[in-house]
Amino acid sequence: MNWKRLSILTLRSLSGISQNLGSFCTRRNGGAMNVFNRDMKKRQKQRVAALKDGHQYDYLRNEVGSRVADRVYDIARTFPLALDIGGGKSHIAEHLNKDVVQSLVLTDVSQQNLCRQTEIPTRCVVVDEEFLPFKENTFDLVHFNRSILRLTLGLHLSVLKPDGVFIGAMVGGETLYELRCSLQLAESEREGGFSAHISPFTAVTDLGNLLGGAGFSMLTVDVDEVQVHYPGMMEVMTDLQGMGESNCAWNRRSLLHRDTMLAAAAVYREMYGNQDGSVPATFEILYMIGWKPHESQAKPVKRGSATVSFGDLSKISRPTNAGRS
Amino acid sequence: MSGSNVWSRTRERLRIFPELLAQCADEAAVYGKCVAATTTGKQELKKDLCVKEFEALKTCFTNAVSTISKNRSLRCDM
Numbered sequence: 001m002n003w004k005r006l007s008i009l010t011l012r013s014l015s016g017i018s019q020n021l022g023s024f025c026t027r028r029n030g031g032a033m034n035v036f037n038r039d040m041k042k043r044q045k046q047r048v049a050a051l052k053d054g055h056q057y058d059y060l061r062n063e064v065g066s067r068v069a070d071r072v073y074d075i076a077r078t079f080p081l082a083l084d085i086g087g088g089k090s091h092i093a094e095h096l097n098k099d100v101v102q103s104l105v106l107t108d109v110s111q112q113n114l115c116r117q118t119e120i121p122t123r124c125v126v127v128d129e130e131f132l133p134f135k136e137n138t139f140d141l142v143h144f145n146r147s148i149l150r151l152t153l154g155l156h157l158s159v160l161k162p163d164g165v166f167i168g169a170m171v172g173g174e175t176l177y178e179l180r181c182s183l184q185l186a187e188s189e190r191e192g193g194f195s196a197h198i199s200p201f202t203a204v205t206d207l208g209n210l211l212g213g214a215g216f217s218m219l220t221v222d223v224d225e226v227q228v229h230y231p232g233m234m235e236v237m238t239d240l241q242g243m244g245e246s247n248c249a250w251n252r253r254s255l256l257h258r259d260t261m262l263a264a265a266a267v268y269r270e271m272y273g274n275q276d277g278s279v280p281a282t283f284e285i286l287y288m289i290g291w292k293p294h295e296s297q298a299k300p301v302k303r304g305s306a307t308v309s310f311g312d313l314s315k316i317s318r319p320t321n322a323g324r325s
Numbered sequence: 326m327s328g329s330n331v332w333s334r335t336r337e338r339l340r341i342f343p344e345l346l347a348q349c350a351d352e353a354a355v356y357g358k359c360v361a362a363t364t365t366g367k368q369e370l371k372k373d374l375c376v377k378e379f380e381a382l383k384t385c386f387t388n389a390v391s392t393i394s395k396n397r398s399l400r401c402d403m
Contacts, residue, residue, distance in 0.1 A: 185360050185370060190379070192372035232343045262386060263356065263379060265346055270357020271364075 035200065038128070040248040046110040048244035057242035058089065063226060064285055065091030068143055068169050071287060072100060075165060082141040083107070083134070083159065085127075089116045092143055096120060101141065107132075134159045144168035153214035163294035166216060172223065172286040173203040178272040179236055179281060183256075186264035195253040204286050216290030218297060224285045229278040233265040236281045341393065348392075349385035356382045 048054055069092050072079075082101045084092055090106055097119060104120045107127040115124035127133060136158045144156070144167070156166055180198040187194035202210070204223050211219050230236045240246065273279050291297060346353060359375035362368065 185364070188370045189360055189372065189374055232346065234339070234342050234346075259379070259383065261342075262346070262382065263360075265342075266353035266357045266382060267360050268357075269350075270354055271361045 035249055035251075037248045037250055041244075042109045044246050044248065045108075045244045048242060049110050051242065054242065057239055057244075058091070060226065060228070060243065060283060061089075061091045064169050066095045067224065067285070068092050068167055068287065069095030071167055071289060072096060072141070072143065077140075078102065079141040081105070081139050082143065083139045085132070085142065085144045085156070090118055090122070093118045093120055093122065105134075105139075132156075132159055137161045140164045142166045142168075144170075153210060153216070157215050157292060160292040162292050163296060164292045166288075166290045166292075168288050169285055170288075171201055172207075172284040173201045174225075174282060174284040175201055176236075176240075176281055176283070178268060178279070179233065182233065182264045182268035182271065183260070186267050187260050190260045190263050191257065196249065196251055197247060197253070197256065199247055199249040199252075201284075202286065207286055207288055211288060211290045214290075215293065217293045218289075218291045220287075220289040222287050224287065226283045226285060227280045228283065229274065229280050231278055233268040233279065234261075236279070338390075345386055345389040345393065348389040349382060352378070352382040352385045 048057070072092075073096075078100060080102045082104045084090065084104060084106045086108055090104075093101070093104055093106065094116070101120050104118075104122045106115060106122050106124045108124075109126070109128060111126050115122070125133075132155050138159050138161065140161055141164060142156050142160055153166075160166060176198055183197050184194045204221060207221050208219055211221075230239070268279055269277075356375055356378040359378045360370070363370040363374065368374070
């Protein structure tokens, strides 16, 4: 039996929690914050892409993709060239049309996941998200629909044209809090301590700082909560695995004891279960819009240049429409 | 890799896990309540705080496993 096959089977046997065969994974020392094992994530995505019925796990990505597409429509511009990072099966592009985006470059880490054709002329490229092989100032629109991994915002900024826009969606702090708490409580009670089974998420408060720090201007961040109901905890974990979102953080524990799994399922149902026996899983989706700086963009005016006073606010009868549309 | 091996057996066991848990819903609820009580009350969650309830749940679960495997083997004989 060869080691590679063994490692894949080991990964499969523990729903939702992936196992680390440390000797084959080397840590990368580059990068500011090395939280995730990207090789592992790539393998998870490739395995998911090879599933015959993989499309049944796409519901969350489709929903988020349609909401991101809404935001694209809200911007009254036509984008000659757009880039979809981690687009995979183009969950965003299928909701867009040729009037808004004239041509699209779709990228993903895994070959099999890539390229579902939509009405927009698309070029599909296999690309590692942290090393975008595009020249600077290429794209008018960059969108990003990645569930869990961290962003490499400086890179996204550089491939944008000045006055280009970056629209992204990612899962935020409160996601899967039910699963996290159930596992934490069960593991504490059964084993006396707990380890991280859910990878860390970005808080919405940090997102503004991250985007601003990277150099984007005119930021918009908003939060959406999607709650999905499942028959039980095992189904939640199976679906997460099917979506390709198994844990791949370096500090993850290799295994989850049977007893702990049983205990966690019981706690989940008791603490968060609905009347009809199903359990909810919350996905907190953070949407962000940022623009690459350009002279045409509205800038804050100089201090002391005000011509009206805030005290006159009550005298205004109709709201004025300011800023870009 | 064909035939029954440890991975296929593990996966099969995980697959029927929800079915087994459904049979032990009462014990699961009792255990769940015991653990959940620590989140609201002054009692801190320590190891084996709810061990009695968990043992009851585990026993029910193990019985459910043997019942299901007995039913499955009976069906195969027919």
